Amino acid sequence: MSEEVRKISQKLSAPLLVSQPVGGSVSESISENRPTGKYRRAVTLRDVARKAQVDPSTASRALRPSTRGLVRPDTLARVLSTAEEMGYRVNPLARGLRDQRTMTVGMMLPDLANPLFPPIVRGIEDGLRSAGYALILANTDRDPNRERDMLAVLMDRQVDGIILATAEREYPVLDEIAAQMPTVLVNRTTDDFLVSSVSSDDHQGIGQAVRHLAALGHRHIAHVGGALRASTGALRYQHYLGWMHSEGLPVDQNLVVFTDWFTQDLGTQACLELIDRGVEFTAIITGNDLIALGCYSALKARGLRVPEDVSVVGYNGIRFCDQFSPPLTSVRVPKYDIGLRAAALMLEAIEKPEAPAVAILLPTTLQVRASTAPPRDGR
Amino acid sequence: MSEEVRKISQKLSAPLLVSQPVGGSVSESISENRPTGKYRRAVTLRDVARKAQVDPSTASRALRPSTRGLVRPDTLARVLSTAEEMGYRVNPLARGLRDQRTMTVGMMLPDLANPLFPPIVRGIEDGLRSAGYALILANTDRDPNRERDMLAVLMDRQVDGIILATAEREYPVLDEIAAQMPTVLVNRTTDDFLVSSVSSDDHQGIGQAVRHLAALGHRHIAHVGGALRASTGALRYQHYLGWMHSEGLPVDQNLVVFTDWFTQDLGTQACLELIDRGVEFTAIITGNDLIALGCYSALKARGLRVPEDVSVVGYNGIRFCDQFSPPLTSVRVPKYDIGLRAAALMLEAIEKPEAPAVAILLPTTLQVRASTAPPRDGR
DNA sequence: GCACATTTCTATACCACTAAACGAAGGAGT
DNA sequence: ACTCCTTCGTTTAGTGGTATAGAAATGTGC
Numbered sequence: 001m002s003e004e005v006r007k008i009s010q011k012l013s014a015p016l017l018v019s020q021p022v023g024g025s026v027s028e029s030i031s032e033n034r035p036t037g038k039y040r041r042a043v044t045l046r047d048v049a050r051k052a053q054v055d056p057s058t059a060s061r062a063l064r065p066s067t068r069g070l071v072r073p074d075t076l077a078r079v080l081s082t083a084e085e086m087g088y089r090v091n092p093l094a095r096g097l098r099d100q101r102t103m104t105v106g107m108m109l110p111d112l113a114n115p116l117f118p119p120i121v122r123g124i125e126d127g128l129r130s131a132g133y134a135l136i137l138a139n140t141d142r143d144p145n146r147e148r149d150m151l152a153v154l155m156d157r158q159v160d161g162i163i164l165a166t167a168e169r170e171y172p173v174l175d176e177i178a179a180q181m182p183t184v185l186v187n188r189t190t191d192d193f194l195v196s197s198v199s200s201d202d203h204q205g206i207g208q209a210v211r212h213l214a215a216l217g218h219r220h221i222a223h224v225g226g227a228l229r230a231s232t233g234a235l236r237y238q239h240y241l242g243w244m245h246s247e248g249l250p251v252d253q254n255l256v257v258f259t260d261w262f263t264q265d266l267g268t269q270a271c272l273e274l275i276d277r278g279v280e281f282t283a284i285i286t287g288n289d290l291i292a293l294g295c296y297s298a299l300k301a302r303g304l305r306v307p308e309d310v311s312v313v314g315y316n317g318i319r320f321c322d323q324f325s326p327p328l329t330s331v332r333v334p335k336y337d338i339g340l341r342a343a344a345l346m347l348e349a350i351e352k353p354e355a356p357a358v359a360i361l362l363p364t365t366l367q368v369r370a371s372t373a374p375p376r377d378g379r
Numbered sequence: 380m381s382e383e384v385r386k387i388s389q390k391l392s393a394p395l396l397v398s399q400p401v402g403g404s405v406s407e408s409i410s411e412n413r414p415t416g417k418y419r420r421a422v423t424l425r426d427v428a429r430k431a432q433v434d435p436s437t438a439s440r441a442l443r444p445s446t447r448g449l450v451r452p453d454t455l456a457r458v459l460s461t462a463e464e465m466g467y468r469v470n471p472l473a474r475g476l477r478d479q480r481t482m483t484v485g486m487m488l489p490d491l492a493n494p495l496f497p498p499i500v501r502g503i504e505d506g507l508r509s510a511g512y513a514l515i516l517a518n519t520d521r522d523p524n525r526e527r528d529m530l531a532v533l534m535d536r537q538v539d540g541i542i543l544a545t546a547e548r549e550y551p552v553l554d555e556i557a558a559q560m561p562t563v564l565v566n567r568t569t570d571d572f573l574v575s576s577v578s579s580d581d582h583q584g585i586g587q588a589v590r591h592l593a594a595l596g597h598r599h600i601a602h603v604g605g606a607l608r609a610s611t612g613a614l615r616y617q618h619y620l621g622w623m624h625s626e627g628l629p630v631d632q633n634l635v636v637f638t639d640w641f642t643q644d645l646g647t648q649a650c651l652e653l654i655d656r657g658v659e660f661t662a663i664i665t666g667n668d669l670i671a672l673g674c675y676s677a678l679k680a681r682g683l684r685v686p687e688d689v690s691v692v693g694y695n696g697i698r699f700c701d702q703f704s705p706p707l708t709s710v711r712v713p714k715y716d717i718g719l720r721a722a723a724l725m726l727e728a729i730e731k732p733e734a735p736a737v738a739i740l741l742p743t744t745l746q747v748r749a750s751t752a753p754p755r756d757g758r
Numbered sequence: 759g760c761a762c763a764t765t766t767c768t769a770t771a772c773c774a775c776t777a778a779a780c781g782a783a784g785g786a787g788t
Numbered sequence: 789a790c791t792c793c794t795t796c797g798t799t800t801a802g803t804g805g806t807a808t809a810g811a812a813a814t815g816t817g818c
Contacts, residue, residue: 042537044804055768060806067806072766089535093481094804097472097773104515112497112504115698122491122518134515134536136483138508139501156468157513158421181418293702319494323672325704353418423774434798439776446776451796473774476803 043088052082059083063090096158105346106154108138108147109165115318116288116335117165120186123339124163124346131347133160140166142261147173155180161346167197168229182349186342189231189359196349196357198342200333202232205364206239209285209313209331212366214247216374218283218311222255224270224295226262226287233258233287236315240285254279259291267294268301275302282310282375289314289321289330292371296324307373317367327369334362422467431461438462442469475537483513484725485533488544489521494697495667495714496544499565502718503542503725510726512539519545521640526552534559540725546576547608561728565721568610568738575728575736577721579712581611584743585618588664588692588710591745593626595753597662597690601634603649603674605641605666612637612666615694619664633658638670646673647680654681661689661754668693668700668709671750675703686752696746706748713741 049059054075061067062079071079082088096102105128109117125135136159138150147166151173154162161182167174169191177183178195185197213221223240226233237256244251257274259266267286271294274281286292292314296306304310306326314321317332341360348355428438433454440446441458450458461467475481484507488496504514515538517529526545530552533541540561546553548570556562557574564576592600602619605612616635623630636653638645646665650673653663665671671693675685683689685705693700696711720739727734 042804045806046804056804057769057806057808058767060804061767064806070766075766089531091476091804092536093472093476094773095806097470097476097775097803098805098807100773102472112501113698115494115497118491118494118497121516125491125516125518129517129532134532136513136515137500137504139504152468153508153513157471179418296702319492320699320702323675323699323703325702325706327704421774424776425774435774436776436799437797439774440797443776449796454796470774473803474776476773476805477775477777479803 042091043086044091045088048079048083048086048088051086052079054079063088100158101160102158103132104134104136104157104159105161105163105343106136106138106157106159107163107165108140108150108154110142111139112137114290115320116187116316119319119335120165120339120342123336123341124186124343125339127340127343128346131343133343133347142166151177160350163342163346167231169231169234170229182346182353184342184346184349186338187232191231193359194357196345196359198338198345198360198362199232200331200338200364201361202235202364203239203242204361205315205331205333205366206236206285207243208364208366209315210240210243210247210249212329212368213283213285213311213313213372214249216283216311216372218375219249220252220255220279220281221249221283221285222274222281223257224267224274224284224286224291225256225258226291227260228258230262233262236285236287252279255281259287259294262288262290264290264294264297267291268297269294271295271298272301275299275304283313283372284310285313286315289316289318289328292328292330293324306371308376311372311375313372317365321367322369324371326371329369329372330367332365332367334364337362421470422465423470424467427458427462427465427467430465431458433458442467479537480539481537482511483515483536483538484540484542484722485515485517485536485538486542486544487517487519487526487529487533490518491516493669494699495566495695498698498714499544499718499721502715502720503565503722504718506719506722507725510722512722512726521545530556539729542721542725546610548610548613549608561725561732563721563725563728565717566611570610572738573736575724575738577717577724577739577741578611579710579717579743580740581614581743582618582621583740584694584710584712584745585615585664586622587743587745588694589619589622589626589628591708591747591751592662592664592690592692593628595662595690595751597754598628599631599634599660600628600662600664601653601660602636603646603653603663603665603670604635604637605670606639607637609641612641615664615666631658634660638666638673641667641669643669643673643676646670647676648673650674650677651680654678654683662692662751663689664692665694668695668697668707671707671709672703685750687755690751690754692751696744700746701748703750705750708748708751709746711744711746713743716741 045059046056049056052059058071059079062071062076063083068076092103107124128135138154140147140150162177163184163186165186167185167188167190171190174190174195183195185195187199189197189199223237225237228234241251254277257270259270267290275298284295286295292312295312299306299310306312314328314330317330321328321330424438425435428435431438437450438458441450441455442462447455471482486503507514517533519526519529541556542563542565544565546564546567546569550569553569553574562574564574566578568576568578602616604616607613620630633656636649638649646669654677663674665674671691674691678685678689685691693707693709696709700707700709
């Protein structure tokens with residue numbers, strides 16, 4: 001029935017080379033040395049200048065706001081209107097070559113398919129776009145070789161700055177990168193505080209989680225943490241310790257396990273290990289939502305129900321948290337805003353390369369859902 | 380406890396301007412007109428040529444593989460080694476300006492945060508990357524103005540091609556775009572078959588869904604479709620009709636509703652409308668997974684259970700389908716592969732602009748999960 | 759009416775790279 | 789010894805835009 005739409009091939013209609021009629025006394029057409037290819041060539045500054053009867057440099061002046069004052073009003077108007085009329089647009093390549101700027105920012109991230117990143121990327125994207133910058137993404141899959149390669153690719157492209165979502169606490173390349181161009185870290189930071197960063201306030205976030213569980217009556221709260229070599233993993237663990245203490249709850253290192261990375265499978269493994277230690281607990285604070293999902297599987301495998309037997313709190317508040325079974329209580333981090341801020345910071349860094357580094361922490365909100373409940377009485 | 384990591388600001392260590400010692404008889408340093416800024420300037424072709432004692436154009440020949448044959452072996456070696464030694468990298472801006480190619484492809488998509496897109500984008504990204512191309516994303520949020528703007532931005536940047544995930548069946552801008560540069564559609568197509576596209580084989584996909592439900596014993600299968608102005612919405616609807624007929628199942632237009640767009644909320648609305656028509660059905664085939672989630676809510680709101688009272692089949696097989704409550708049976712489309720293919724097609728189109736358009740359909744697989752079950756007996 | 763200041767525009771040069779045309783050197787052929 | 793050819797390199801010019809210096813036009817004051 002739909003066979004007619006399958007694997008068909010059909011000639012492209014040959015497009016017209018629209019050669020805009022050039023009125024007035026200047027007779028040359030726009031870029032007479034037009035290539036013979038399929039596509040139309042763009043109008044250049046020279047084309048505009050010729051038609052407006054001025055020198056290209058005058059046209060250039062007229063067209064860029066900052067130098068506009070150096071042009072007599074009537075000339076200005078003439079240039080502007082012919083430019084408008086001819087549909088002139090500056091060629092950012094040419095301008096970039098001259099100014100040594102590409103108006104492009106590179107971003108390295110582990111994997112766009114990780115649901116944490118798309119909203120951040122959108123934020124960055126939108127933030128940069130409003131200032132005329134474009135974003136080039138490079139996924140590294142946490143492969144150090146690929147990371148090097150992608151970095152080289154971005155550098156080669158002369159990006160005006162680099163945003164990194166790939167940083168680990170020890171991250172030797174960073175020095176090298178930061179020495180070459182403006183650099184901003186998102187979501188994660190390094191131990192050496194050299195470079196600006198934007199992330200969520202994990203202190204506050206873990207606090208919300210601990211206090212929420214404490215308020216429900218939990219005392220034996222476990223931690224299935226993320227990778228300690230990532231700042232997020234380490235910080236959340238530290239803040240877990242800190243808040244447990246300050247809430248007067250017992251901390252037992254047998255109730256703490258770590259994953260090697262922030263994935264569902266590793267979360268399951270770690271959680272199974274935790275359970276099999278046989279130390280009693282009624283709630284888990286996890287390193288992120290994926291690990292939390294891993295805990296769901298592990299708990300289920302050992303016949304424990306969420307939240308009846310064990311409450312689980314995630315971190316990040318990725319999309320679909322509310323659709324999980326049960327819906328996952330999670331510390332929501334403002335992902336889009338993190339991106340926006342990172343973009344703003346990048347623009348600032350490009351503008352003023354000598355400005356000092358800043359760490360920006362954005363507030364989290366606890367989203368309480370069905371994965372947390374009071375512990376069964378008696379425990 | 381973590382106060383020390385909060386809102387700190389600290390001077391960046393001033394980086395050294397590493398001025399590589401230039402040996403040999405040529406005494407000028409690399410780019411003596413180095414700017415005074417924070418960052419090091421790149422080594423140019425001239426620098427290499429000077430040091431290797433050849434003309435820049437000879438160096439250029441030596442350095443690009445295609446013209447390498449025109450250079451005597453010893454000269455070649457000398458140029459190559461000095462280039463290596465000085466860490467020379469071509470400036471893509473300059474090359475792009477000369478060759479009128481940016482080695483960059485633009486992509487317009489509605490919203491990266493839609494879980495359908497990240498895997499596709501990764502595929503495109505990886506496919507392009509391997510050929511030395513980079514990808515620039517532009518999110519449009521389906522706002523026609525934004526769409527125009529983003530398009531202009533991409534054009535201005537002289538991208539070598541455009542990949543569109545924003546096409547609707549009637550999509551007037553497309554002609555204009557396709558006349559200007561290589562264009563490839565992903566996921567969706569237009570009614571006028573002018574431009575190459577890569578999407579999933581919806582005929583096969585819906586077939587899998589219908590036959591799965593039929594095999595379970597369902598006869599009254601409803602369709603909560605997507606937007607008809609998108610090819611995906613229209614095709615899936617048509618194929619639903621087709622397969623229902625060919626499976627000998629009754630088609631009742633009262634069992635068909637459409638959403639205005641592929642979102643969860645609109646899915647809920649549409650499904651509520653469907654239920655309130657009072658016509659009996661035991662299963663729903665939806666326009667995509669988000670609509671399926673919307674149906675979950677609607678069914679729940681009317682006291683119907685999935686899958687006991689109504690089976691639900693999604694489309695796309697987005698991430699976390701298996702975590703939903705209940706886990707969603709869905710037609711999985713090979714998102715990453717779609718991206719890869721789109722990239723390949725784009726590269727081909729850039730290479731040979733006159734090549735005819737092709738529509739590539741990739742096979743789907745039905746992932747059966749807990750949202751589908753046999754209908755309760757008696758119905 | 760002239761010197762001088764100011765405004766407005768043009769010419770030049772450069773950003774980094776490369777295709778095409780050109781030229782020099784060396785070898786082969788007669 | 790002379791031309792012709794091949795090989796390898798350089799010169800030239802051009803990609804589009806803009807800062808800078810300087811030229812031309814205009815205005816000002818006496």
